[in-house]
Amino acid sequence: MAQRTDLLLPILKGQPVIPVLLIDKASDAVPLARALAAGGLPAIEITLRTPAALEAIRAVADEVPEAIVGAGTILNARQYDEAAKAGSRFIVSPGTTREIREAASGSDVPLLPAAITPSEIMTMREEGYTYLKFFPAEQAGGAAFLKALSSPLAGTFFCPTGGIGLGNAKTYLALPNVVCVGGSWVAPKELVEAGEWAKITALASEASKLSA
Numbered sequence: 001m002a003q004r005t006d007l008l009l010p011i012l013k014g015q016p017v018i019p020v021l022l023i024d025k026a027s028d029a030v031p032l033a034r035a036l037a038a039g040g041l042p043a044i045e046i047t048l049r050t051p052a053a054l055e056a057i058r059a060v061a062d063e064v065p066e067a068i069v070g071a072g073t074i075l076n077a078r079q080y081d082e083a084a085k086a087g088s089r090f091i092v093s094p095g096t097t098r099e100i101r102e103a104a105s106g107s108d109v110p111l112l113p114a115a116i117t118p119s120e121i122m123t124m125r126e127e128g129y130t131y132l133k134f135f136p137a138e139q140a141g142g143a144a145f146l147k148a149l150s151s152p153l154a155g156t157f158f159c160p161t162g163g164i165g166l167g168n169a170k171t172y173l174a175l176p177n178v179v180c181v182g183g184s185w186v187a188p189k190e191l192v193e194a195g196e197w198a199k200i201t202a203l204a205s206e207a208s209k210l211s212a
């Protein structure tokens with residue numbers, strides 16, 4: 001089945017930056033999601049890299065109606081299912097596998113899988129995927145690499161993630177094949193740990209105004 005762009009696209013096009021979050025304490029999730037939404041970044045990706053992640057997703061889905069919570073670092077079908085059941089509205093994977101694609105085709109929750117090389121991207125096109133994550137963006141060749149793909153692989157669009165911050169986000173957003181960027185810089189660990197929600201809202205606000 002093709003990618004559910006009807007569900008995914010409004011999320012990716014709704015804001016220039018998708019915050020990528022690593023949440024150690026589930027109780028931080030609700031104030032963090034509220035702080036980011038207040039700054040203009042309602043869609044957030046909570047990575048399944050901490051034991052608290054699923055509880056964090058559940059809490060945001062239940063208690064923060066203004067947020068659009070997604071799950072990141074999904075590596076297999078079991079995690080896809082758990083993240084969807086917790087209330088994720090989109091799923092992000094750092095790569096692409098047959099198992100993940102099969103999980104996506106049996107789910108109403110859309111998948112943003114990642115690809116880097118022309119062959120990986122062409123394979124995903126054959127599978128009906130038009131929107132891909134490009135990860136790890138900076139390390140894999142950065143904006144220059146993505147720009148080089150834009151003509152031969154026109155019609156595929158990316159959310160680059162990895163090594164992106166306020167300083168280089170615009171370079172990516174200016175590319176014809178970039179729909180938005182992802183990054184953790186809007187929710188630094190120290191600010192989350194200190195409960196500095198107003199400072200996170202300020203970072204989100206700055207990021208939400210980014211454009212090409």
Ligand SMILES: O=C(O)C(=O)C[C@H](O)[C@H](O)COP(=O)(O)O
Nearest residue numbers: 020072073094161162163183184
């Ligand atoms: O877990 C995933 O699926 C990821 O998205 C990997 C990285 O956490 C993001 O790429 C954020 O990278 P930074 O903004 O450089 O911190």
